[in-house]
Amino acid sequence: MEEAAYGYTPERREELAKRIFDEHELPAFDREIDRISWEDGCKIYFADDSWLTIRFSGTEPVIRVFSEAESAEDAQALSRTIADHYDLGA
Numbered sequence: 001m002e003e004a005a006y007g008y009t010p011e012r013r014e015e016l017a018k019r020i021f022d023e024h025e026l027p028a029f030d031r032e033i034d035r036i037s038w039e040d041g042c043k044i045y046f047a048d049d050s051w052l053t054i055r056f057s058g059t060e061p062v063i064r065v066f067s068e069a070e071s072a073e074d075a076q077a078l079s080r081t082i083a084d085h086y087d088l089g090a
Contacts (some may be wrong), residue, residue: 002075005062006088013056016063016086020054027085029078052078063088 008016019025020042032047041055050069057064063086067078083089 001068002066002072002079004065004067004076004079004083005057006065006083006086007062008088010061013061017056019086027081029081050074050078052082054082 021038024036024038024042026036026042026044029044029046031050034045034047036045037043041053043051043053045051048070050067052065052067055064056062063082065079065082067075069075069078
C-alpha cells in the first residue's frame with residue numbers, strides 16, 4: 001500500500017477539482033479499469049484487484065492518493081501516474 005500527499009497552490013484547487021471531480025479527467029493507466037466510484041472522492045478499481053483513491057485533504061492544500069497493488073513498486077507507480085498527469089510536482 002502507498003499513501004502520498006501532493007501539495008498544490010491554493011489557486012490550483014478549483015482547476016484540480018474541476019478536472020478530477022467534475023470532468024472526471026483521469027490519466028491513462030498501465031492496467032485495465034474495472035469500475036470507478038465518485039463517492040467521497042474518486043476510487044478507481046482495476047481489473048487486477050489493485051485500487052487507487054484520490055481526495056482533497058480537509059485541513060491542508062494537498063491531494064491525498066492512496067493506492068494498493070501487488071507490489072510496493074506498482075502502488076507507487078499508480079500514485080506517480082496521478083502526480084504526473086495533474087502536474088503535482090511529485
